[in-house]
Amino acid sequence: MNSWKIIKLLKIKPKSPILIEGLPGIGNVGKIAVDFLITELKAKKIYEIFSYTFPHSVFVNEDNLVDLPKIEVYYKKMPKNDLLLLTGDIQPVDETSSYEFCEKILDILGQYKAKEIITLGGIGLAEAPKKPKVFCTANNKKIIEKYKKDTGLDNKIYGVVGPIIGVSGLLLGLSEKRKIPAITLLAETLGHPLYLGVKGAREQLKILNKKLDLKLNLAKLDKEIKDIEQGLIKKTRDISAVSKQLAFKKLDKKKETSYIG
């Protein structure tokens, strides 16, 4: 049985595209950064990906309707390298489906002759960092040099951090065999399931903005950081972080809402 459903929504001919991945993870930093890019750059959705190996649940969206968990690829035409943006509600859960998913993404990248992969992840600390540092590692020395230049990225992480788990890590490892240079930017954040790593995402976006010449208005993100610090944010529909956080806040005043089914 093929448990994967990959729906192509738009035919594109991207020019030397770069993939930026930001699926849910520690502090959701990667997802926050990529979702910001999708909104700011007005990127177009080109793929929806479903799988029977995804969590067997649905999420309530902003319209108070349900959505199946899905992963999406967006596309943005750019002056130099076009962008492919990978976001989603969830990550594949188990080992085999995580590997399978990454190979499917790499198949798509192969068709588009992708030039680079950038994955975005978080490093969970015991305390929320005031000014998160961004570390990197890659499948290739050249891409590290390229992204380190003028950005303050730190790539001395051997012996400091453990394994890089999930799609952010596997895409790096598996793309090596396909000769696609791939780098991950790992931003410090608080390692707590209810924490939203917007500050870490901001640091990642600053680097991407500079190196890919994205002309982003990061002030919007500063506004969002303030809103979160004041407990006002109600926007993202990511369940694994935001709605839990909201639920958490409401609990103080209301009552506990848990598992439904």
Next chain:
Amino acid sequence: MNSWKIIKLLKIKPKSPILIEGLPGIGNVGKIAVDFLITELKAKKIYEIFSYTFPHSVFVNEDNLVDLPKIEVYYKKMPKNDLLLLTGDIQPVDETSSYEFCEKILDILGQYKAKEIITLGGIGLAEAPKKPKVFCTANNKKIIEKYKKDTGLDNKIYGVVGPIIGVSGLLLGLSEKRKIPAITLLAETLGHPLYLGVKGAREQLKILNKKLDLKLNLAKLDKEIKDIEQGLIKKTRDISAVSKQLAFKKLDKKKETSYIG
């Protein structure tokens, strides 16, 4: 290997049927409601569904004999929309089998040209609610409007509740692609594994009674609520709630009975 066994017991030609799902879950509210409908409406069993992915155990029934865990579909002819009622001892456990099960149910609904799906679930609170509220969400705005009218259903649940896990959620998400409108009614209940959410089920049944014109005698359920509050109920054979609850009560006086095998 095909791990599913779907046994058709009766050939029917239902008229624009509506499926009501009530598998075990939080407080078992959905199961209690659907089992009540099956008994009250004298519905006929039309399907038995077994799977090697179901729990590898058997349940002791009221005749002191064993039953394999199974899921059943019942049928009731009605003046307007005929009813299909989905109940069972268990839910599919893992992600893939939960998705597969829902697709199989939707295949059956496709053959019968089903008009609507109503799933029934619970929202687990930290305290047992005196007067449980019922919330809803759906795959479609129209069906929400239809069921909200004159019932007091609350559909403002974005950011308030987490993912809807299991068949109650997946049926909504997966039926969207098949163009079947589907709604879930989520009743508040105590989020404790030994608690029977009969009061929550009662609120769901009141809504169904009104909207589907079922002419139910809900007074019977009020009797059952009283019996449970007095610790007298011995009727349902659902293991995951009732027999644990009974065991729990007996423990006070007798001794601990646990895993068998």
Next chain:
Amino acid sequence: MNSWKIIKLLKIKPKSPILIEGLPGIGNVGKIAVDFLITELKAKKIYEIFSYTFPHSVFVNEDNLVDLPKIEVYYKKMPKNDLLLLTGDIQPVDETSSYEFCEKILDILGQYKAKEIITLGGIGLAEAPKKPKVFCTANNKKIIEKYKKDTGLDNKIYGVVGPIIGVSGLLLGLSEKRKIPAITLLAETLGHPLYLGVKGAREQLKILNKKLDLKLNLAKLDKEIKDIEQGLIKKTRDISAVSKQLAFKKLDKKKETSYIG
């Protein structure tokens, strides 16, 4: 990939055989009883069953050599119904392989035109019972009547015990479809992973001795019960209970021995 290896060691033509199952479980009562039967009746091994779904480990046997985890079927010619005895080091771990295993056993029983199945399990109590009671349930009322007669077996267990997990339960449920009457005898025992339910096994054997006219010398088992109570037993090679228990005893004097690999 077929993960099952079923090795037939002996061709037999059993006469209306009865299967008695005793795989590891609560207190290992079933395994202790069936292993005793195999030794006392000098039964012959007719099948060895291996599976890639069994635990990925080996056990050290009495010769200080290793054995892969396996399940075995033994055969004993008897005046009336021949006996098939099912024992093993382990139970299939996950749902699907537990179902698959039982179907394979039932396939073998079908070839031999088996007349009955008796599974032996334990009911875990919070305290070790002085005089364990034996309960029963079955897939058929007649077989309950047959075994209750003159034995004091109690079959009023609805609402008292939870689901019967594993092969002892599934064999009952799955054999119903094949029209093989099947009963389980559940003996009370202490629900602790290091406890050996020899007393419970003794009560099961007394019933089997009487109903199947086995002419067993149960005094031997009484000796074993005494030995265990004095911490002397070193015989069985079952890891999940005995060797852990031994290790446990040694720990007091020596040091902790744990996971190896």
Next chain:
Amino acid sequence: MNSWKIIKLLKIKPKSPILIEGLPGIGNVGKIAVDFLITELKAKKIYEIFSYTFPHSVFVNEDNLVDLPKIEVYYKKMPKNDLLLLTGDIQPVDETSSYEFCEKILDILGQYKAKEIITLGGIGLAEAPKKPKVFCTANNKKIIEKYKKDTGLDNKIYGVVGPIIGVSGLLLGLSEKRKIPAITLLAETLGHPLYLGVKGAREQLKILNKKLDLKLNLAKLDKEIKDIEQGLIKKTRDISAVSKQLAFKKLDKKKETSYIG
């Protein structure tokens, strides 16, 4: 889907080879010993093995680049029996893939007409042993006699140790059917996830040195033991032990670094 990728890097014609296995496990003793052999004997890599069932993560290596988790086989020509050395970043995680992996290794050994298998594992104690003892068990009495002679190996382990979990155990059990004698050397070590069992590995290497006439300079290992005791080691790239240990040390002075992705 075939989830295994076995890449052959070198064609060899080994002379009556002996496999020595040392994958990660308790105290990583086996891995430390085999990695030392590979370095000291300047063995050549002949196989790289990947699997979709391996952990879905990548490791940061000494060059600050990422590696997919992999298992490797090295080869060393020797005067008498050539050596095949099995090392890796990880062990197959679940039951089925552990069995499958071992069968694949045995297929390779079959092609090379391997004469013997030696697996290296740890026995986790509650305290770090000053002078770790080495125990053994095997699939065959002769190989025990061979390795016990003049080495002080203790093979009286029935009832003392539990099951031997993972590849170290399964290779013994599965090779019996292929008529390959196989022994495991189990060295005492501290049963703590951050402890590096270099002392235990040293005892295993002393035995191998003597019996296989390897002419090893074990003084280097004594240096390493001292370095570890002084917290200086930064060499191995094994994540499941070393980098955690390093991280652990850094935590005292810096801050907690955890899950990344």
